[in-house]
Amino acid sequence: SPVLENWWLKVWSGSSLESADAKGPVFYITVYAIITTIRLTDATVWFFILYSGGIHASRVLHKRLLEGVLFANIRFHDTVSRGRVLNRFGKDFEGVDSTLPDNFGRSVMLALSALATFISITVVGGLPFFFVAVAVGALYYNGAKVYSRDTDGSAESVTKSPLYSMYGETIAGVTVVRAFGASSKYLRDMLCRVDTNANPFYWRWGVNRWLSARFDQASSVVVGVIGLLIVITPSISASTAGFALAFAATITNTINFLVRRIVGLEQSMVAVERIKEYAELKPEPPEFIEPRPPASWPTKGEIKCEDLCIRYAPELPDVLHNLNFEIRAGEKVGILGRTGSGKSTLALSFFRFVEPTQGRIVIDGLDICTIGLTDLRSKLTIIPQDPTVLSGTLRSTLDVFNEYEDAEIFEALRRVHLIPPDGAEEDPEIVNANAFRNLDCPVSEGGENFSTGEKQLLCMARAILKRTRVLVMDEATASVDYATDELIGKTIRQEFAQSTILTIAHRLRTVIDYDRVMVLDQGRIAEFDKPSTLLKDSTSMFYSLCNATGKTEFSVLKKMAGV
Numbered sequence: 001s002p003v004l005e006n007w008w009l010k011v012w013s014g015s016s017l018e019s020a021d022a023k024g025p026v027f028y029i030t031v032y033a034i035i036t037t038i039r040l041t042d043a044t045v046w047f048f049i050l051y052s053g054g055i056h057a058s059r060v061l062h063k064r065l066l067e068g069v070l071f072a073n074i075r076f077h078d079t080v081s082r083g084r085v086l087n088r089f090g091k092d093f094e095g096v097d098s099t100l101p102d103n104f105g106r107s108v109m110l111a112l113s114a115l116a117t118f119i120s121i122t123v124v125g126g127l128p129f130f131f132v133a134v135a136v137g138a139l140y141y142n143g144a145k146v147y148s149r150d151t152d153g154s155a156e157s158v159t160k161s162p163l164y165s166m167y168g169e170t171i172a173g174v175t176v177v178r179a180f181g182a183s184s185k186y187l188r189d190m191l192c193r194v195d196t197n198a199n200p201f202y203w204r205w206g207v208n209r210w211l212s213a214r215f216d217q218a219s220s221v222v223v224g225v226i227g228l229l230i231v232i233t234p235s236i237s238a239s240t241a242g243f244a245l246a247f248a249a250t251i252t253n254t255i256n257f258l259v260r261r262i263v264g265l266e267q268s269m270v271a272v273e274r275i276k277e278y279a280e281l282k283p284e285p286p287e288f289i290e291p292r293p294p295a296s297w298p299t300k301g302e303i304k305c306e307d308l309c310i311r312y313a314p315e316l317p318d319v320l321h322n323l324n325f326e327i328r329a330g331e332k333v334g335i336l337g338r339t340g341s342g343k344s345t346l347a348l349s350f351f352r353f354v355e356p357t358q359g360r361i362v363i364d365g366l367d368i369c370t371i372g373l374t375d376l377r378s379k380l381t382i383i384p385q386d387p388t389v390l391s392g393t394l395r396s397t398l399d400v401f402n403e404y405e406d407a408e409i410f411e412a413l414r415r416v417h418l419i420p421p422d423g424a425e426e427d428p429e430i431v432n433a434n435a436f437r438n439l440d441c442p443v444s445e446g447g448e449n450f451s452t453g454e455k456q457l458l459c460m461a462r463a464i465l466k467r468t469r470v471l472v473m474d475e476a477t478a479s480v481d482y483a484t485d486e487l488i489g490k491t492i493r494q495e496f497a498q499s500t501i502l503t504i505a506h507r508l509r510t511v512i513d514y515d516r517v518m519v520l521d522q523g524r525i526a527e528f529d530k531p532s533t534l535l536k537d538s539t540s541m542f543y544s545l546c547n548a549t550g551k552t553e554f555s556v557l558k559k560m561a562g563v
C-alpha cells in the first residue's frame, strides 16, 4: 500500500507536466482516498487475524504448559524452583500474548515494505539504483548481525526466575526472616537481583540507540548517493526523482524497524522455546492402564515387597536396597529408623512418587506398577509428614470430591477429637468458639489459620472418611500432644481394624502395641518382628531405640508391649 500511495502521488505530481489531458484534483484525491481506505482496512483485518491467531496459540500453549507442569514427575518439582516455573507462566507468557503477534506481524509487513521499496527503486531508477540498494542492504545486514548478537533476550528471562523465587520464599518465611533480624540483608539481596534483572534491559536499549544512530548515518549516505545520481542523470523526470528520493529516505526507517522487530521476534520465540521445554516434560506414568484393577481392589490389604530398590534419580545412589518383606492383611506395622534411613521413601514408593529401579511391590496379588496412577492412589491413603491443606472451606478440605454427608464429616471430626464426642457436656462459649463445628469455616492458604497439629488431625479425619484397605501414616501425629495422640491411636485401631496400617513414627509409644515393627538402617531392613520379641533381645536396635528414651519411658514402653 505505501508503494501504491507513493506511486499515485508520483502519477498525480507528474500529470500536469507529462500529459495534456490531465484530470482535475478531485479525481486524484478520490483515488488517493480509496487507496488509503484499502490500506487501513487491510491493516485492520491483518491485525485482527494476527491477534486472534496469537490468542489461540497462547491458549493452546498455556494448556500444554499447565498439563506439562501438573503432570510432571515428582523429580521435576523436587529440582526446579517455583520461581522458574512462575517465570514461564508469567514473563514468558506475557511475551507470547502481547509481543509475539505484534513482532511477527510487523516483521512481515516491514519486510514486504522493504522489498517493495527495493523493487520500486530498481524499476524506476534502473540498474545503478539496484546496485546502490544492494550495497545499502549489505550495510544494514552487517549492522543487524551485530545487533542481533548483542541483544540476548534470554538474559532478561533467566535473571527473572531468582527474583520470583526469592520473593516467594521471603514472603513465605517472613516471620523467620524478621525473627533473625535479617530483613535488611534480604532487602539488599533482593535489590541485587532486581539490578541483575534490569541490566539486560538497560543494555538492550543502549544497543537499540546504537542501531538507530548507525542506520541514520547509512540513511544519509543513501540519500546523498541517490541525490548525486539524479543530478548526474539529466534524463530522469522530476516526478521519478522525487519518488526515488522519498523512498531512499523512508527505507532507512523501514529497515531500522525491520531489524528491531526481527530481533524482537527472535526473543519472543525464545519464550515459546522455554514454554515448549516445560510443556514437553516427561510426565508421570498414565492415570489409567487397561485392564483396570477390580473396583473392590485391594480387598484384603496384603503387601509384598520383592527385591525393592529405589533411587530418586538415575544419577543418584539407591536409597532403598533390595527390600524383601511381606505384610499380612490387616496387620499393623510400625516403621522405625534413624533420620535418612529411608522410611519416607518407602512410604512414597507405595504411591509410586518414586518408581522402583528394581523389584516390585505387590498389593493383593497385583504389581502396583502395572496399574494406572489414579487407580492406585485412589485406593490407598497416605497421611504425610507435612500435612497438606488447601484453601477453601472446612467442608472442601475434608470432602474434596463432595462425596459425603455433613453427618459423616462431623463424625470423622469427632473421631479425631477436633469436636467432642456426642453427649459430652460443653460450655456454650466453647461450642461457639470451636471452628470445627462450622463446615463453612474458611480455611486460608495452606491452612495457615490452623495449627500444625490441627492440620494433621484434619488429614486424619480425611483418611477416616475415605477408609481404605491400606493406610500409610508418615509421622502423622508428630505435632499432636501425647494425650490426643493416644486417643487418635485408639480411633485409628477402631476405624481401620480391618485395614493394613503402616506407620512411620518417631514416638515409640505410637507403634509399641502394633503387630510388628520394621527397623530400617541405611535403606536396609535391620529388624522386622513383634515389638515384644525385639524388646526381649537387649542387642536389638529396637531395644536400644526404646532404651534411649529414658528409664521411665522405657519401662512404660515395656509395659505397653507386654514384656
Ligand SMILES: Nc1ncnc2c1ncn2[C@@H]1O[C@H](COP(=O)(O)OP(=O)(O)OP(=O)(O)O)[C@@H](O)[C@H]1O
Pocket (backbone or CB within 6 Å): 078, 312, 316, 319, 337, 338, 339, 340, 341, 342, 343, 344, 345, 346
Ligand atoms: N527428593 C529427594 N531427592 C533426592 N534424595 C532424597 C529425596 N528425599 C530423600 N532423599 C534421600 O533419601 C534418603 C532417605 O530419605 P527419607 O526421607 O526416606 O528418610 P527418613 O528415614 O524418612 O528420614 P526422616 O526420619 O528424617 O523423615 C536420604 O539420604 C535423603 O537424602
